[in-house]
Amino acid sequence: MLNMIKIKLKDAMKLKxxxxxxxxxNILAKLKLKEIEKNDALxxxxxxxxxxxxxxxxNESIRQYKDGGRIDLANNEAKELEILNEFLPEPMSENEIIKIIVDTIDECQAESMKDMGKVMGIVIKKTDGKADGSVISKIVKEKLS
Structure with a gap:
């Protein structure tokens, strides 16, 4: 991942x-900082x-800037977000997430909210960062209640 970002940075420098x-x-700095915290490569x-x-x-900054009437700053953050999203995996659709959750609930034989933690752990591993935890949590709650 770092190498890919460095290559993109060189290309951007050539294009000025x-x-x-x-x-x-900024992305490289955050990743390097995390590597330093971890004392190992990410x-x-x-x-x-x-x-x-x-x-x-x-996303939170964009929302706050828009609420504050600072559309110019919101647009700057949106450009940054667009560039950042190039390096994130394609997010799963809600239907794909629901299918994984239903399959996991069946596998675990989960029946109540007491089993939510177990289901959440397995689903998060299965989605491998392609689904937001809050979305997963909301759907799991709906299915278990």
């Missing part, structure tokens, strides 16, 4: 695309988690 350069440098799933966290922060 300042917004893209700044965003890619795996792709760990890198994806960092990028998903950045994506959530950007």
């Amino acid at each position: 695309d300042k917004d893209r350069i700044n965003t890619l440098r 795996t792709d799933p760990e890198s994806i988690k960092v990028l998903q966290s950045m994506s959530k922060q950007l």
Whole structure:
């Protein structure tokens, strides 16, 4: 993942695309910081988690800027988010998530909310970062109640 981002950064530098350069440098900085915290190289799933966290922060910033009437800043964050999303896996559709959840509930023989933690753990592993945890949680609650 890091190598791919570095290659994209070099391409952006050649094109003198300042917004893209700044965003890619920011992404690399966050990933390097996480590597330093971990004292080891990040795996792709760990890198994806960092990028998903950045994506959530950007979405929240966009929402707050729009609420505050700062459309210019919201647009800047949206451009950054667009670049960041290039490195995230394609998110699963809600139907795909529901199918995985229903299959997991059947496998675990889960019957009540007491089994939610077990189901959530398995579903999160199966979706492999391609589905938002809050969406999974909402659907699991619906299916178990």
